Amino acid sequence: MWRALRISVLLLVLATVALGTWRAQHRATSWVNTLHVTIYPINADGREATARHIAQLSARDFEPIADWLGAEARRYGVTTLKPVAITLAPPRTSLPPQAPRQPTAWQAIVWSLQMRYWAWRHDDAPGPRPDVRMFVQYHDPAVQSTVQHSVGxxxxxxxxxxxxxxxxDHGSSLMVIAHEMLHTVGATDKYDPATLMPRFPQGYAEPDRRPATPQSQAEVMAGRIPLSPEHAAIPVSLRYVTVGPATAAEIGWLRAP
Structure with a gap:
C-alpha cells in the first residue's frame, strides 16, 4: 500500500512539473505577451580582462537583440507591441556544467538535467522570474581563439x-545569444554540423537568389553568411541577420514554412 502511495505521489509530482513546463513553453511561443529574457554574464576563464569587460556591460548593450527580434516579428505579422524584453543580471560566480562534445543521447539527457538544476540553483537575479534564462560565458580572446559550442x-x-x-566581437556575440535564445522557443539549427556551412535552402536568407551565392545576410539559425558553396562568414552585426520562414514557423510566427 505504501509503495503504491509513493508511486502515486511521484507520478503526481512529475505530472505537475510536466504541466508547468508545457505552460511555460506555450506562453513563450504564443507571442501574445512580451517574452522576458534575462542575461546572466559569467567569467568563464577567471581572467581580469574578462572581468573588466563584464563589469562594463549594461542592459543597453543587449537591447539590439530585442530591437532586431521585434522588427523581424513584425515582418511576419506579430502584433505584440514589444515581443522581447531583455534584462541584465549581476555576474554569476559559479560555472555551469559544460556540455559534452558530440554527446550520446544519454549524455545529452544527463547534461540537460544537470544544467537545469544548476540554473535553478543560480537563478537569483532581482525582479520577476524571466521566461528565458540566457547564461553567457565570456572568454578572453587574447588567450584563446575559439570557444566551446553554445547550446539552447x-x-x-x-x-x-x-x-x-x-x-x-560584441556584434557577433549578440547573434550567438539570439541564435541560442531562439533554440529555447523551438528553432532548430539550419547548418551542416560537420562543415558549419548553412544548409540550402532553409539556411539561406535569400534562397531564391540566382546565383545562390554570395548572400548578403545570414539566416539566424544557420549563423553564417554563405559567400560561396564552400565558404561562409560570421556576421559582425544583427543588421546582417534575418529570420527565415522555416525558423519563423518553428517559433510560432507562421503556421507553416
Missing part, C-alpha cells in the same frame, strides 16, 4: 552561450 534548451527555456570578452 527548449525544455526549461535555458540557453548557454560562449562568446568573446571583446567590444570588437
Amino acid at each position: 534548451l527548449e525544455k526549461g527555456l535555458i540557453g548557454l552561450a560562449n562568446v568573446f570578452a571583446s567590444r570588437a
Whole structure:
C-alpha cells in the first residue's frame, strides 16, 4: 500500500512539473505577451580582462537583440507591441556544467538535467522570474581563439552561450545569444554540423537568389553568411541577420514554412 502511495505521489509530482513546463513553453511561443529574457554574464576563464569587460556591460548593450527580434516579428505579422524584453543580471560566480562534445543521447539527457538544476540553483537575479534564462560565458580572446559550442534548451527555456570578452566581437556575440535564445522557443539549427556551412535552402536568407551565392545576410539559425558553396562568414552585426520562414514557423510566427 505504501509503495503504491509513493508511486502515486511521484507520478503526481512529475505530472505537475510536466504541466508547468508545457505552460511555460506555450506562453513563450504564443507571442501574445512580451517574452522576458534575462542575461546572466559569467567569467568563464577567471581572467581580469574578462572581468573588466563584464563589469562594463549594461542592459543597453543587449537591447539590439530585442530591437532586431521585434522588427523581424513584425515582418511576419506579430502584433505584440514589444515581443522581447531583455534584462541584465549581476555576474554569476559559479560555472555551469559544460556540455559534452558530440554527446550520446544519454549524455545529452544527463547534461540537460544537470544544467537545469544548476540554473535553478543560480537563478537569483532581482525582479520577476524571466521566461528565458540566457547564461553567457565570456572568454578572453587574447588567450584563446575559439570557444566551446553554445547550446539552447527548449525544455526549461535555458540557453548557454560562449562568446568573446571583446567590444570588437560584441556584434557577433549578440547573434550567438539570439541564435541560442531562439533554440529555447523551438528553432532548430539550419547548418551542416560537420562543415558549419548553412544548409540550402532553409539556411539561406535569400534562397531564391540566382546565383545562390554570395548572400548578403545570414539566416539566424544557420549563423553564417554563405559567400560561396564552400565558404561562409560570421556576421559582425544583427543588421546582417534575418529570420527565415522555416525558423519563423518553428517559433510560432507562421503556421507553416
